[in-house]
Amino acid sequence: MSSFYKNVLGALEGLIGLGILAALVFAVFPLTLDVFRLNLVGKYLSYAFVAIGLVMCWGYGGILSLGQGVFFGLGGYCMAMFLKLEASTPQATAIQSTPGIPDFMDWNQLTALPLFWEPFKSFVFTLLAIPLIPALLALVLGAAMFKRRVGEVYFAIVTQAVALILSVLIIGQQGYTGGVNGITDLKTLLGWDIRSDSARVLLYFVNGALLFSCILFGKFLLSSKLGKLLMAMRDKEERVRFSGYDVANFKVFIFVVAAIFSAIGGAMFTLQVGFMSPSFVGIVPSIEMVIFAAVGGRLSLLGAVYGTLIVNFGKSYFSETFPEVWLFLMGGLFIAVVMAFPNGLAGIYKDYVRPRLALHRGRTVREAL
Amino acid sequence: MNMPMIGALPEGKNEFALYVEGLTVAFNGFVAVNDLNLYVEKGETRVVIGPNGAGKTTVLDLICGRTKASSGSIRFKDIELTAMSEHQIVRAGVGRKFQTPSIYETLTVRENLEVSFPRGRTVFGALAFRLTADVVARVEEVAEQIFLSTHLHRPAELLSHGQKQWLEIGMLLMQAPELMMLDEPVAGMSVSEREKTAELLNHIGKDRSMIVIEHDMEFARHIADKVTVLHQGQVLAEGSMDHVQNDPRVIEVYLGH
Numbered sequence A: 001m002s003s004f005y006k007n008v009l010g011a012l013e014g015l016i017g018l019g020i021l022a023a024l025v026f027a028v029f030p031l032t033l034d035v036f037r038l039n040l041v042g043k044y045l046s047y048a049f050v051a052i053g054l055v056m057c058w059g060y061g062g063i064l065s066l067g068q069g070v071f072f073g074l075g076g077y078c079m080a081m082f083l084k085l086e087a088s089t090p091q092a093t094a095i096q097s098t099p100g101i102p103d104f105m106d107w108n109q110l111t112a113l114p115l116f117w118e119p120f121k122s123f124v125f126t127l128l129a130i131p132l133i134p135a136l137l138a139l140v141l142g143a144a145m146f147k148r149r150v151g152e153v154y155f156a157i158v159t160q161a162v163a164l165i166l167s168v169l170i171i172g173q174q175g176y177t178g179g180v181n182g183i184t185d186l187k188t189l190l191g192w193d194i195r196s197d198s199a200r201v202l203l204y205f206v207n208g209a210l211l212f213s214c215i216l217f218g219k220f221l222l223s224s225k226l227g228k229l230l231m232a233m234r235d236k237e238e239r240v241r242f243s244g245y246d247v248a249n250f251k252v253f254i255f256v257v258a259a260i261f262s263a264i265g266g267a268m269f270t271l272q273v274g275f276m277s278p279s280f281v282g283i284v285p286s287i288e289m290v291i292f293a294a295v296g297g298r299l300s301l302l303g304a305v306y307g308t309l310i311v312n313f314g315k316s317y318f319s320e321t322f323p324e325v326w327l328f329l330m331g332g333l334f335i336a337v338v339m340a341f342p343n344g345l346a347g348i349y350k351d352y353v354r355p356r357l358a359l360h361r362g363r364t365v366r367e368a369l
Numbered sequence B: 001m002n003m004p005m006i007g008a009l010p011e012g013k014n015e016f017a018l019y020v021e022g023l024t025v026a027f028n029g030f031v032a033v034n035d036l037n038l039y040v041e042k043g044e045t046r047v048v049i050g051p052n053g054a055g056k057t058t059v060l061d062l063i064c065g066r067t068k069a070s071s072g073s074i075r076f077k078d079i080e081l082t083a084m085s086e087h088q089i090v091r092a093g094v095g096r097k098f099q100t101p102s103i104y105e106t107l108t109v110r111e112n113l114e115v116s117f118p119r120g121r122t123v124f125g126a127l128a129f130r131l132t133a134d135v136v137a138r139v140e141e142v143a144e145q146i147f148l149s150t151h152l153h154r155p156a157e158l159l160s161h162g163q164k165q166w167l168e169i170g171m172l173l174m175q176a177p178e179l180m181m182l183d184e185p186v187a188g189m190s191v192s193e194r195e196k197t198a199e200l201l202n203h204i205g206k207d208r209s210m211i212v213i214e215h216d217m218e219f220a221r222h223i224a225d226k227v228t229v230l231h232q233g234q235v236l237a238e239g240s241m242d243h244v245q246n247d248p249r250v251i252e253v254y255l256g257h
Helices: A002-008 A011-032 A035-060 A068-087 A103-107 A115-121 A123-146 A152-172 A197-223 A225-235 A237-241 A247-273 A283-296 A301-321 A326-340 A344-368 B056-064 B086-092 B109-115 B123-128 B133-145 B161-174 B191-204 B217-223 B241-245 B248-255
Strands: B016-027 B030-041 B045-049 B071-076 B094-097 B179-183 B209-213 B226-231 B234-239
Touching: A002 A011, A002 A197, A011 A035, A011 A197, A011 A301, A035 A068, A035 A197, A035 A225, A035 A247, A035 A283, A035 A301, A068 A115, A068 A123, A068 A152, A068 A247, A068 A283, A115 A123, A123 A152, A123 A247, A152 A283, A197 A225, A197 A247, A197 A301, A225 A237, A225 A247, A225 B109, A225 B123, A237 A247, A237 B086, A247 B123, A283 A301, A283 A326, A283 A344, A301 A326, A301 A344, B016 B056, B016 B209, B030 B056, B030 B209, B030 B234, B045 B056, B045 B217, B056 B071, B056 B086, B056 B094, B056 B179, B056 B209, B086 B094, B094 B161, B109 B133, B109 B161, B133 B161, B133 B191, B161 B191, B191 B209, B191 B217, B217 B241, B226 B241, B226 B248, B234 B241, B234 B248, B241 B248
Parallel strands: B045 B209, B045 B226, B094 B179, B179 B209
Antiparallel strands: B016 B030, B016 B071, B226 B234
16 A cells, blocks of 8 residues: 555655546536536647547657547547437437438438447447447557567658548548547437536546546556556667566657547537547647646656646647637747757746745755754 | 697587687678687686687677677577577576666666566566565675675666676676676776676686687686687687797787788
């Protein structure tokens, strides 16, 4: 237990860090924000799943994926397909030429539900598919590339290509996927109206709880020998290989974990926002998610959450206040952060705040003596 | 021509830990190692010397699986290594130290040694790995041997060059390899560090076979049981240090032009 406290939670400092974030997510935001804003924060926090996954595979493992939107999107689409089928009862779609199939299929002259949609009628299947389909894709991609020792840059390019392919595929196959509009008009989850205020608040808390579960799981992974090996691989991959480890397996594993985290975020995004579209799958959102992690600090799980929140708050603040120039302001912010603080917000804490805290603590101890 | 058979299988000796036979590798037509035979006895410390480009490092790369052989055979304890991947070769008991110190700069000395401990080498093994008393004891024992007992908590990047070399040797010792291959272990070391390293290698060489690539003749003399001189990817001479140093062909290669 004590080693769990010290290694996994990071002793008192780690516990305080978790406590502050928990207080923000579970008390401050719900108590001070109206349901609309709270729902917005919930949406941002669903991106944070991707950012903490990136901390693990990019920050610690040295694997930069520019295609995490793929996994976020797959998780989100799995959830959206289930919700869409629930919303497309024959009664609700009676005016369509083929009632009982999603509206966009009807518009695209489809007359029957495509085969790959069938299993998504089952909620259990959907819950399993959300983590497993992205995990399987990450496993295949990761195994294909890491076993062949594809270098970091090539890996980043390939993941970006995958993001592009998936978004093009979704947009092109309009009748099967809802095309560029995505899957919209999602109403209920097992009969429960997800658009009501009470549902939005509850989903916000479920999202927060899942995020903390992922953070704790991430902390457990990183504090284990596996976490040390990831850092060791980032430093000297050859040395790890010549210490008897199959380096590729470790890379595949962490890439799969990051994919699963992203997928959970995607599913929670769909539930909270009520739709899913290809604009969360392609290259631009994938790179934005890397920026969240970079701003927060790519070596800090909690930092990634703060980075996600701050960038998204900044985005909505700048876009509301300076609608003409907000993109330039955001761009400026990113450049400033990366230039001045290469380790992001967590780096600022580590380099400037922590030494002062330690100094202060030392002084009070001396005064007490 | 009355050439002595160089690199042929010596008879009536101890058991061999390593048999290298007919080993050849070519890079784009350049033959770096050419039909090489090399036999290392159990418990022997073999020093490999030779001019630049003789193929010394390539031979180590071939044995540890970093480079794949074009033809030939490498057998270690009756296991054929040529078809195995790097981590499998390590697990079979072959350790390799690189020429420039290859350590994990961001981890502490202790962590560097801990992750080199040969347990929990699979993904899920690493997740379940616990720092039990035997691991801690082994880390401290090895740290003592490599003169780094008082540096266990320091980040490895803060060590001196010589200490980094020792740390990498320590990381190999954690794995207790039966065959240890060191590529210029004293490169860049001070005189006193060289002496300590010679002592260290003599000590750890008692329990295992070693192949050491070295340029420093004095250092080689200190640690070698036997010396192999490589030249243009082939064995030029083999025997005691005095024997090879007086071999006219060796003198020709080193001083001839």
